[in-house]
Amino acid sequence: MKSLLAALAFTTALTAPGLALARPVTLTTTLTNYGGGGAYLALYVTDAKGTYKGSLWMAGKKTKYYKHMIDWHRATGGNAAEVNGITGASVGAGRTLEITLDLADALFDAGYTLHIDAAVEDMRESPSEITVPLTTSGAGKAVRGRRYISTFQYGL
Amino acid sequence: MIRTLHRWPGLLALALFLVLSVSGAVLSVFPAIEHLSAPQAESGLSVADLASRIQATHPGVEQIKRAPSGRITAFWFDQDQPGAAVIDPATGQDVASADPDPVARWLTTLHRSLFLDDSGRIAMAAGAAAMLMMTLSGTALVARRAGGWRRWFAPMHGPLSGRVHVEIARFAVTGLLLSSATALWMTASTFDLLPDGGATLAIPSEVSGETGAPLARMTALAETPVAALRELSFPYAGDATDVFTLTTDRGTGYIDQGTGAVLAWADLTGWERVSETIYMLHTGQGAATLGLVLGLMALGVPAMGVTGLLIWWTGRRARPRLRNNAAPGRAETILLVGSEGGSTWGFAATLHAALTKAGQRVHAAPMSGFAPDSYTRAERIIVLAATYGDGDAPASAKGFLDRLAARERAPDAALAVLGFGDRSFPSYCAFAQAVSEAARARGWSELLPMDTIDRQSPQDFARWGRSLGQVLGFELVLAHQPVVPATTTLTLVSRRDHGAEVQAPTAILRFALPRATLWQRLLGSGFARFSAGDLIGILPEGSPLPRLYSLASAHHDGFVEIVVRKHPGGLCSGQLVTLEPGATVTAFLRRNPGFHAARGRTPLILIGAGTGIGPLAGFVRGNARGRPIQLFFGIRDKASDFLYETELTDWLAEGRLTQLVTATSRTERPHYVQDALRAEARQVAQAIAQGARIMVCGGREMAAGVTAALAEILAPIGLTPAILKAEGRYVEDVY
Numbered sequence: 012m013k014s015l016l017a018a019l020a021f022t023t024a025l026t027a028p029g030l031a032l033a034r035p036v037t038l039t040t041t042l043t044n045y046g047g048g049g050a051y052l053a054l055y056v057t058d059a060k061g062t063y064k065g066s067l068w069m070a071g072k073k074t075k076y077y078k079h080m081i082d083w084h085r086a087t088g089g090n091a092a093e094v095n096g097i098t099g100a101s102v103g104a105g106r107t108l109e110i111t112l113d114l115a116d117a118l119f120d121a122g123y124t125l126h127i128d129a130a131v132e133d134m135r136e137s138p139s140e141i142t143v144p145l146t147t148s149g150a151g152k153a154v155r156g157r158r159y160i161s162t163f164q165y166g167l
Numbered sequence: 168m169i170r171t172l173h174r175w176p177g178l179l180a181l182a183l184f185l186v187l188s189v190s191g192a193v194l195s196v197f198p199a200i201e202h203l204s205a206p207q208a209e210s211g212l213s214v215a216d217l218a219s220r221i222q223a224t225h226p227g228v229e230q231i232k233r234a235p236s237g238r239i240t241a242f243w244f245d246q247d248q249p250g251a252a253v254i255d256p257a258t259g260q261d262v263a264s265a266d267p268d269p270v271a272r273w274l275t276t277l278h279r280s281l282f283l284d285d286s287g288r289i290a291m292a293a294g295a296a297a298m299l300m301m302t303l304s305g306t307a308l309v310a311r312r313a314g315g316w317r318r319w320f321a322p323m324h325g326p327l328s329g330r331v332h333v334e335i336a337r338f339a340v341t342g343l344l345l346s347s348a349t350a351l352w353m354t355a356s357t358f359d360l361l362p363d364g365g366a367t368l369a370i371p372s373e374v375s376g377e378t379g380a381p382l383a384r385m386t387a388l389a390e391t392p393v394a395a396l397r398e399l400s401f402p403y404a405g406d407a408t409d410v411f412t413l414t415t416d417r418g419t420g421y422i423d424q425g426t427g428a429v430l431a432w433a434d435l436t437g438w439e440r441v442s443e444t445i446y447m448l449h450t451g452q453g454a455a456t457l458g459l460v461l462g463l464m465a466l467g468v469p470a471m472g473v474t475g476l477l478i479w480w481t482g483r484r485a486r487p488r489l490r491n492n493a494a495p496g497r498a499e500t501i502l503l504v505g506s507e508g509g510s511t512w513g514f515a516a517t518l519h520a521a522l523t524k525a526g527q528r529v530h531a532a533p534m535s536g537f538a539p540d541s542y543t544r545a546e547r548i549i550v551l552a553a554t555y556g557d558g559d560a561p562a563s564a565k566g567f568l569d570r571l572a573a574r575e576r577a578p579d580a581a582l583a584v585l586g587f588g589d590r591s592f593p594s595y596c597a598f599a600q601a602v603s604e605a606a607r608a609r610g611w612s613e614l615l616p617m618d619t620i621d622r623q624s625p626q627d628f629a630r631w632g633r634s635l636g637q638v639l640g641f642e643l644v645l646a647h648q649p650v651v652p653a654t655t656t657l658t659l660v661s662r663r664d665h666g667a668e669v670q671a672p673t674a675i676l677r678f679a680l681p682r683a684t685l686w687q688r689l690l691g692s693g694f695a696r697f698s699a700g701d702l703i704g705i706l707p708e709g710s711p712l713p714r715l716y717s718l719a720s721a722h723h724d725g726f727v728e729i730v731v732r733k734h735p736g737g738l739c740s741g742q743l744v745t746l747e748p749g750a751t752v753t754a755f756l757r758r759n760p761g762f763h764a765a766r767g768r769t770p771l772i773l774i775g776a777g778t779g780i781g782p783l784a785g786f787v788r789g790n791a792r793g794r795p796i797q798l799f800f801g802i803r804d805k806a807s808d809f810l811y812e813t814e815l816t817d818w819l820a821e822g823r824l825t826q827l828v829t830a831t832s833r834t835e836r837p838h839y840v841q842d843a844l845r846a847e848a849r850q851v852a853q854a855i856a857q858g859a860r861i862m863v864c865g866g867r868e869m870a871a872g873v874t875a876a877l878a879e880i881l882a883p884i885g886l887t888p889a890i891l892k893a894e895g896r897y898v899e900d901v902y
Contacts, residue, residue, distance in 0.1 A: 072285075072360065075357070075359055133267050135232075136230075157244070158249045
């Protein structure tokens with residue numbers, strides 16, 4: 012659905028390793044029928060120490076609701092500039108968000124973890140609903156979420 | 168100008184208004200239901216106690232939320248399964264599902280964005296802005312119509328749709344103002360146009376690193392009552408660096424999970440408080456009763472939409488196209504029209520056509536376009552002026568008087584002023600009167616004395632046309648039919664004749680009630696439902712002009728009754744008084760709500776002479792519950808034209824009529840109905856002081872005499888006929 016050719020997508024932290032090598036990666040997030048309005052999703056990466064390195068995508072455009080992506084909000088201080096140019100619409104219950112990004116090779120098999128925070132209006136926030144290590148071997152394997160996200164997988 | 172601001176946003180946004188108001192009204196019920204159904208915490212219960220109770224039931228509790236309704240919801244994670252429920256704070260046990268109500272959610276989405284996301288939100292915000300404009304312009308119009316802010320709740324007169332529109336508006340306006348203004352604030356907040364985002368509180372970097380302090384020992388939780396709680400988030404299980412997050416009605420803070428110490432705290436900003444209050448006012452969440460009141464007021468919108476549309480449509484239909492309208496510089500006759508709803512334009516068009524047919528060049532224009540310098544060939548200027556509210560200029564006459572006053576001298580062309588109005592208004596034709604007086608003061612030569620047309624009467628207009636024709640030197644026939652109504656055939660069943668001996672042949676004509684169609688019965692239109700005091704228009708043979716008569720019966724009497732006196736040379740009355748049972752007439756019904764007896768126990772003082780007894784007799788006949796009614800009845804000769812004599816005697820005996828006073832004019836000492844009133848002055852004044860309502864029906868001279876007599880009678884108790892008229896306690900049906 013969403014396709015993005017995105018060296019743009021790289022915030023400073025992610026591009027810092029500076030290696031020119033990158034490959035297109037498709038991130039597929041399928042939501043459950045949780046019976047609420049559109050979900051806000053924040054996709055971001057932390058390093059081996061759990062330090063925030065950068066954001067990949069923000070589904071949901073109203074910055075005033077970003078504080079409900081609790082872990083992302085804590086990591087970034089709620090700085091909306093972190094997702095400047097990489098935001099899209101919120102995702103309805105039962106729908107799938109598919110985004111394709113050019114990710115640096117250096118991100119894989121180097122201890123980086125991809126997180127997804129989710130939030131839905133009038134329902135409970137779900138920080139780090141998905142935490143999945145970025146490895147070449149993990150590609151194509153579906154990970155289950157616990158509240159709003161049915162499955163998530165990344166394909167190389 | 169204000170009317171334009173009221174009309175166009177109203178018509179354009181009507182569909183949006185309907186969606187907004189109906190969905191809003193339904194949504195207003197939910198907070199009240201939630202408030203009633205949610206188990207409430209006992210007063211004084213602390214957040215620490217509540218959290219402990221919930222933790223006992225759900226060890227994996229992650230978050231506790233308290234809605235403004237008092238409903239407590241807990242979210243937990245047990246055995247890798249997320250769970251949520253509404254909690255009874257007294258026990259910590261689950262009582263209901265925490266899933267949001269799908270109906271409320273659907274309606275909320277419809278209400279704020281029409282399921283169109285941001286573009287829908289913008290559309291609905293535009294609807295709210297239009298609504299705000301409607302309430303402001305509407306408020307100004309109501310005040311103008313009522314005759315000032317202090318008379319905001321004064322009784323209204325005029326056609327039904329206009330009255331219903333204003334009656335609802337007067338009560339709903341506060342709610343609509345509040346709802347639309349708060350809606351705009353909320354939209355601005357949603358689109359981040361307001362600095363109400365609140366302070367961001369950084370996660371404390373220094374934590375104790377310990378875990379497992381008992382909830383009861385955390386001071387902040389123990390000291391916060393549940394009533395102040397918004398939300399309590401627990402730290403992640405097994406993460407010693409995480410903290411408790413507590414949000415109350417004062418602000419947000421972090422609590423160390425090992426020591427219970429408050430690590431950081433941020434109060435709500437002023438902007439946040441304002442936004443929260445506005446959210447509460449708009450949604451009723453936290454103010455359920457206010458929400459219900461606002462919802463009820465929102466339900467006025469569909470009714471105002473329909474009546475508003477009717478007002479606009481009737482005004483539009485009444486405004487005709489003018490054929491061959493001459494340029495101002497070429498016309499011999501200038502017609503200046505001061506119209507509010509458009510009906511006066513209809514009369515202007517009839518006059519325009521008749522004068523044009525007689526070979527005149529005529530220019531018609533709104534009074535506000537008064538430009539005498541351009542009327543180079545004008546021989547006469549005719550002003551047709553309605554009145555708005557308490558003597559104000561109607562929409563199309565704004566600025567006329569100022570322009571006239573600013574001129575050095577009055578135009579040379581002679582002036583005729585014709586006022587249009589409704590005698591049930593206290594300031595009948597007051598604007599036309601003001602124009603006439605201003606013209607006289609400037610020394611403007613007069614073509615015809617000022618005259619008036621009551622309730623769009625075609626007869627009045629035709630009569631005035633004849634006077635105008637005499638001055639102009641040719642016959643001028645003005646046959647004006649405002650709106651062609653659907654007619655019904657009525658069959659005469661009986662007649663009673665009076666008055667031949669006093670040269671006033673008068674008949675009480677009783678027609679069979681026509682069979683109403685199902686549609687008429689459902690809508691109560693046509694002859695399916697009518698009251699004494701309503702009018703019927705009868706189309707005489709040989710004329711398209713209907714004649715109006717007051718009804719002496721109501722539909723539940725089972726017949727249609729009128730009282731008709733033969734006028735010398737009168738076409739319609741001549742035909743009616745010779746009508747034999749079995750013969751038919753073509754008629755239509757016209758409501759006259761300003762002259763109904765109305766339900767209730769309010770005492771009535773009925774005053775009438777001659778055929779004016781008709782509706783008054785109808786009121787008495789319908790008075791089965793025996794409210795006090797006093798009837799003053801002026802007749803010529805008891806032996807000849809004492810209409811309804813037998814019935815009135817019976818009604819007195821049955822208690823439908825309390826007192827009957829007759830005044831006879833054809834005697835040695837002529838006695839008129841106003842004389843009878845004066846004779847009973849004390850008693851009449853007392854009854855009026857106690858709230859009695861006066862209803863007058865009959866000829867103009869009699870009505871003027873009655874007003875003069877009442878002015879004398881009322882003076883000692885500090886009242887005037889004008890005050891009573893303004894209160895709707897003195898109504899007239901005069902012809």
